[in-house]
Amino acid sequence: MRRDIFQAVADPTRRAIIALIALQAMTPNAIAENFNTTRQAVSKHLRILTECELVKQEQKGREIYYSLEIDKMKEIDKWIEQFRKIWETRFNQLDQVLATIKKNKK
Amino acid sequence: MRRDIFQAVADPTRRAIIALIALQAMTPNAIAENFNTTRQAVSKHLRILTECELVKQEQKGREIYYSLEIDKMKEIDKWIEQFRKIWETRFNQLDQVLATIKKNKK
DNA sequence: TATTTGCGAAACCGAAAAGTTGCATATATA
DNA sequence: TATATATGCAACTTTTCGGTTTCGCAAATA
Numbered sequence: 001m002r003r004d005i006f007q008a009v010a011d012p013t014r015r016a017i018i019a020l021i022a023l024q025a026m027t028p029n030a031i032a033e034n035f036n037t038t039r040q041a042v043s044k045h046l047r048i049l050t051e052c053e054l055v056k057q058e059q060k061g062r063e064i065y066y067s068l069e070i071d072k073m074k075e076i077d078k079w080i081e082q083f084r085k086i087w088e089t090r091f092n093q094l095d096q097v098l099a100t101i102k103k104n105k106k
Numbered sequence: 107m108r109r110d111i112f113q114a115v116a117d118p119t120r121r122a123i124i125a126l127i128a129l130q131a132m133t134p135n136a137i138a139e140n141f142n143t144t145r146q147a148v149s150k151h152l153r154i155l156t157e158c159e160l161v162k163q164e165q166k167g168r169e170i171y172y173s174l175e176i177d178k179m180k181e182i183d184k185w186i187e188q189f190r191k192i193w194e195t196r197f198n199q200l201d202q203v204l205a206t207i208k209k210n211k212k
Numbered sequence: 213t214a215t216t217t218g219c220g221a222a223a224c225c226g227a228a229a230a231g232t233t234g235c236a237t238a239t240a241t242a
Numbered sequence: 243t244a245t246a247t248a249t250g251c252a253a254c255t256t257t258t259c260g261g262t263t264t265c266g267c268a269a270a271t272a
Contacts, residue, residue, distance in 0.1 A: 010116035022192060029218065041261055043220065062218050062269040070196070073189045080186060083179045086128060090176070135248065147231055149250065168239040168248050
């Protein structure tokens with residue numbers, strides 16, 4: 001069981017679930033209605049998402065509402081940041097090259 | 107074969123390879139030296155990364171240099187963006203709440 | 213109280229993935 | 243030219259993953 005956030009996000013259904021519950025909490029049944037799978041399959045995805053703390057539960061009677069733990073998503077953003085730095089640097093360099101060309105044309 | 111960028115990035119070894127070749131191109135042998143796996147395993151990872159266009163090759167004699175296709179990483183960033191919006195909004199809301207508390211204290 | 217509903221957990225299955233081994237090919241080098 | 247080196251590719255094995263089915267439990271409802 002690897003259960004890290006990148007592995008959790010690798011599955012397209014789980015990404016869809018994440019997007020679905022990002023703004024409002026939903027029950028497993030309600031979530032499952034949006035997909036071509038059974039409630040149990042969704043339940044399994046939710047367990048994986050819960051295990052890596054991407055999702056939190058709130059029990060209301062016999063219903064359980066799942067919602068996104070948005071802060072956890074920042075971990076992915078944090079990993080991406082190192083690459084963002086690279087492409088921003090390159091963009092600035094390209095920008096300078098273009099500026100130089102423009103200057104020389106005058 | 108799913109071969110999408112999220113599945114590619116799910117593997118920790120592949121993430122390490124990506125980080126390794128982000129700044130300078132490297133040969134499979136040189137990359138493999140950084141891990142506890144065989145060259146063939148690394149080669150397989152590189153193939154997967156190449157297939158989803160995260161990595162590009164440059165042949166030099168009998169050596170092949172692999173480097174990161176940084177633009178492709180933007181796809182992950184793009185997906186994260188929708189959530190960044192959410193947490194930034196919440197942060198601003200929290201900020202307002204704090205400002206209001208401060209104001210009322212005066 | 214009996215039945216329905218919402219849910220998680222375990223057992224099972226088929227497909228896919230990750231790693232290993234062995235081999236083929238092309239480029240260096242002695 | 244013979245050998246060593248760098249690499250990719252295919253076959254095979256083991257593990258993991260996603261899904262379904264079945265079950266049990268608790269809460270709602272008739």
